[in-house]
Amino acid sequence: MPPETITIATRPDWLPTLMWAWLALALPVAVSLCFINAPYGRHNPGTWRPMIPARTGWLVMESPAVLVPAGVFIWARGWESPVLLVFFLIWQMHYVHRAWIYPFRLARTSSPMPMLLMLMGLMYNLINGSLQGAWLFVHPVVSSADWLGDWRFVTGAVVFGIGFVINMDSCNRLLRLRREKPGGYSVPHGGLFRWVSCPNYLGEIVEWIGWALLTWSPAGLAFAVWTTANLTPRARAHHHWYHDRFPDYPAKRKALVPGIF
Ligand SMILES: NC(=O)c1ccc[n+]([C@@H]2O[C@H](COP(=O)([O-])OP(=O)(O)OC[C@H]3O[C@@H](n4cnc5c(N)ncnc54)[C@H](OP(=O)(O)O)[C@@H]3O)[C@@H](O)[C@H]2O)c1
Incomplete structure (x- = not known):
């Protein structure tokens, strides 16, 4: 049996437009990154000051990827749908590690990170976390448990x-x-x-x-x-x-x- 799909009539028109625009933006970013290496780790030229310890940088910039989807999930009472709960757990399995465990596993000798790069990563995770949360938990297209099969x-x-x-x-x-x-x-x-x-x-x-x-x-x-x-x-x-x-x-x-x- 095909999974039951629920099309939410209240999905705002701007959300798909925003999503496709966001997706399209990845192309110029990829082209730019072929010419400019993101200045952290071994590709940090040391000129983008101020710098912060790598641990702080990873912790701060990745935390919105845990917190924003979690806030949206709770606000939307996502746990009431088994499929949304499974999406949430899979997402958090990755991001709780990346934001709150990985930084403390980094050696203290890891290369420092430019503050600007941390802020760019933070912005990226705010946008991406919001889009994932809005699309998956507030305006879900699939929410029937049949989807899990x-x-x-x-x-x-x-x-x-x-x-x-x-x-x-x-x-x-x-x-x-x-x-x-x-x-x-x-x-x-x-x-x-x-x-x-x-x-x-x-x-x-x-x-x-x-x-x-x-x-x-x-x-x-x-x-x-x-x-x-x-x-x-x-x-x-x-x-x-x-x-x-x-x-x-x-x-x-x-x-x-x-x-x-
Ligand atoms: N989803 C995304 O768009 C995205 C973007 C970026 C990163 N990530 C993920 O974030 C994680 C970290 O990324 P990253 O760019 O920092 O990875 P990386 O450059 O491979 O570095 C990871 C860690 O290992 C150290 N390291 C790397 N190669 C080493 C070597 N040959 N000898 C000794 N130490 C070495 C690095 O030290 P140094 O810092 O001193 O170089 C750093 O502490 C990865 O799992 C990556 O997939 C995801």
Whole structure:
């Protein structure tokens, strides 16, 4: 039986327009990021002052991604629908870690972050968190529990889970490397680093593609496109940086997608 869909008559006209405009904005951002590396981590030239500790930066800029959807979910009484509750839990599984656990796992020697970059990340998470919350919890298109048995939800959940495991495993390996060599960079090995330079970014992109599928929403699609637009040029920049820095860097390793790119 196809999942029951509920079209909410009160969905404001401007919301889809805003959503598609937001999605379209990812394209010029991706093009710009091919020429300018976001100035944090190894690509921080040190000239964008003032700087703040990486831990503070990640904590502050990612917190709206937890708090805004949580506020909207509570306001919309999202827990009354099992499918919205599942969406909420999947979202928070990622973002509670990213905003409130990951920053404290970063080594104190992690490169500082420009305040401006933190503010840009904060703004991004306010907008993205609001759009996800508005589209998924205030004006839901799917809210019947039947959706949880639909192939799009099941496939998306599996894809999200695979991306989550890849992202966590790769982050763990990088954080371990940094602890072993405080303040310096080494060549990462193991896991998907066998094939690509940035499996953490690959995992992140796979996660949000899964999210787009499992929510079957323009909001989910927009986030997957933004993440890809953001992380693909950065993976390429990391990859070139590794080759420049380490002459014996594994030649067959690709930047982001095994065997392809
Ligand atoms: N959804 C999105 O649009 C989005 C955007 C950005 C990031 N993210 C996610 O946020 C997380 C962090 O991103 P990121 O850009 O900071 O990742 P990253 O550049 O790979 O760095 C992650 C951490 O590992 C350290 N590190 C990286 N490579 C290392 C090496 N070879 N040797 C020793 N230490 C190393 C970094 O130190 P330094 O900081 O000192 O370099 C940093 O503390 C990732 O999971 C990413 O997917 C998501």
